[in-house]
Amino acid sequence: MNQPVQPKINVRGIRKQFGDLIVLRHIDLDVMAGEVVALIGPSGSGKSTLLRCLNLLTIPDNGELRIGEDSFVFGKGSRLPGAKVQASFRSRTGMVFQHFNLFPHMTVLQNVMEGPLTVKGMSKTKAQELANQLLAKVGLAEKAQEYPDFLSGGQKQRVAIARALAMEPSVMLFDEATSALDPELVAEVLQVMRDLAREGMTMIIVTHEIAFAREVASKVIFMRDGVIVEQGPALQVIDQPAEEATRSFLSHFHTRS
Amino acid sequence: MYKWEFGILWNYRWILLDGTKITVLLTLSVIVLGLLVGLIAALAQLSNFRTFRLGSWAFIELFRCTPLLVLLLWFYYALPILLGIEMTAYTAAVVTLSLYGGSFYAEIIRGGIISLDRGQTEAGLALGMRPLHVMRRIVLPQAIKRMSPPLMNQSIIQFKNTSLVSVLAVPDLLYQGQVAATDTYRPLEVYTIVAIIYLLILVPMTAFAKRAEHKLNKSN
Numbered sequence A: 001m002n003q004p005v006q007p008k009i010n011v012r013g014i015r016k017q018f019g020d021l022i023v024l025r026h027i028d029l030d031v032m033a034g035e036v037v038a039l040i041g042p043s044g045s046g047k048s049t050l051l052r053c054l055n056l057l058t059i060p061d062n063g064e065l066r067i068g069e070d071s072f073v074f075g076k077g078s079r080l081p082g083a084k085v086q087a088s089f090r091s092r093t094g095m096v097f098q099h100f101n102l103f104p105h106m107t108v109l110q111n112v113m114e115g116p117l118t119v120k121g122m123s124k125t126k127a128q129e130l131a132n133q134l135l136a137k138v139g140l141a142e143k144a145q146e147y148p149d150f151l152s153g154g155q156k157q158r159v160a161i162a163r164a165l166a167m168e169p170s171v172m173l174f175d176e177a178t179s180a181l182d183p184e185l186v187a188e189v190l191q192v193m194r195d196l197a198r199e200g201m202t203m204i205i206v207t208h209e210i211a212f213a214r215e216v217a218s219k220v221i222f223m224r225d226g227v228i229v230e231q232g233p234a235l236q237v238i239d240q241p242a243e244e245a246t247r248s249f250l251s252h253f254h255t256r257s
Numbered sequence B: 001m002y003k004w005e006f007g008i009l010w011n012y013r014w015i016l017l018d019g020t021k022i023t024v025l026l027t028l029s030v031i032v033l034g035l036l037v038g039l040i041a042a043l044a045q046l047s048n049f050r051t052f053r054l055g056s057w058a059f060i061e062l063f064r065c066t067p068l069l070v071l072l073l074w075f076y077y078a079l080p081i082l083l084g085i086e087m088t089a090y091t092a093a094v095v096t097l098s099l100y101g102g103s104f105y106a107e108i109i110r111g112g113i114i115s116l117d118r119g120q121t122e123a124g125l126a127l128g129m130r131p132l133h134v135m136r137r138i139v140l141p142q143a144i145k146r147m148s149p150p151l152m153n154q155s156i157i158q159f160k161n162t163s164l165v166s167v168l169a170v171p172d173l174l175y176q177g178q179v180a181a182t183d184t185y186r187p188l189e190v191y192t193i194v195a196i197i198y199l200l201i202l203v204p205m206t207a208f209a210k211r212a213e214h215k216l217n218k219s220n
């Protein structure tokens, strides 16, 4: 008997509140292995918060989360996962931030080596080999010895992607990876993401690049006010949204490249 | 017109040198120990545990808001009675000055840590690093750069503060000066020399701190 295929990521009833502000109301979400999900929606709709809940940078108030073998239940009566458990869980998901957050006191190479060295306890030689390989992959082999301050935004973000990949994560989370970039630098970062998607990486991408989402994502999720308003195949949600809210949001963008 | 007689102090050169040595040694010890205390208190302040935060807050307030002279006397005369232990004047001086300095260092270190972009911590956590690793590998190396000018200033103040230990008869520079002054009936000469020795050590140190601060500002 074939087992029914289980989603890679499983989110049930996730809820998050900051003070009086309910940011996530009741989020259900399934992501299959190798799937690329684009998360779109207006500012303040809770996209970043949802993404951060997925690697526990923000701890949900309620709900359930499972990625691969790791699962958590949040809310009354359930214990908060300890620092050690959180850390090992996070080491299996990669996260890329809008503002790169590279470590300015380390060279590009050291940035990429940091995770394998301190988290995995990898040997220096091996970590360096891996880092060089990943830097070549994102097209920055010759920048290995530079410090981040001397790179362009696009280069910084590619280093940040290499740094996340160095942990060999099973899922990559992107929070507006190109929003802080000058327009002419966006393409080089999107290209790296496109390659990753093609290699079968499971990805959740918060983005305002609707055309990119349409091209690369298999599924698009539209969020507003802390709820998922609409989700479905990328072409369907972007070209023929079922909900008025989605249509109105998309009308602000050119949706074709 | 007062007739200066510095010649007579030549006989006291070794005593004054000994005093200077004690002062410098004391300063170095209380800077190192104080930084350690400050780091621990600062981390406790930033901890998720309420008890740590409260304890650290109480410690910092207590030591920052009590005059150093009072603390010194209390630690030397009162604490041993309370605890039923014996403490040499030198030990009492080191302990008091380290805790006192540590309470000031703590605020500087805490400030340096929280001034760092939260994204740095998050990037470390996202890689799967444990909070203490993030602190040691990511946050502190960057924060230390920002903290070093105020830490140097505080250390210079600590150097001057050591002169107060003479009240406990710790044979530091000022104490030896007092001895020489009583012996010679020449307080004017003695204290002038003592002041000059403090100056000779502190002026270069201050200049060094200034330069380091300037360099840092340029590199940012």
Ligand SMILES: Nc1ncnc2c1ncn2[C@@H]1O[C@H](COP(=O)(O)OP(=O)(O)OP(=O)(O)O)[C@@H](O)[C@H]1O
Binding pocket: A018, A021, A023, A041, A042, A043, A044, A045, A046, A047, A048, A049, A050
């Ligand atoms: N740590 C926090 N404390 C308090 N409020 C927060 C916190 N994080 C987010 N919020 C609030 O939650 C709401 C949703 O924020 P979130 O960053 O998830 O939105 P977003 O969809 O990513 O928006 P954007 O497109 O602007 O990035 C916002 O109103 C924000 O101010």
Ligand SMILES: [Mg+2]
Binding pocket: A047, A048, A049, A175, A176
């Ligand atoms: Mg956001």
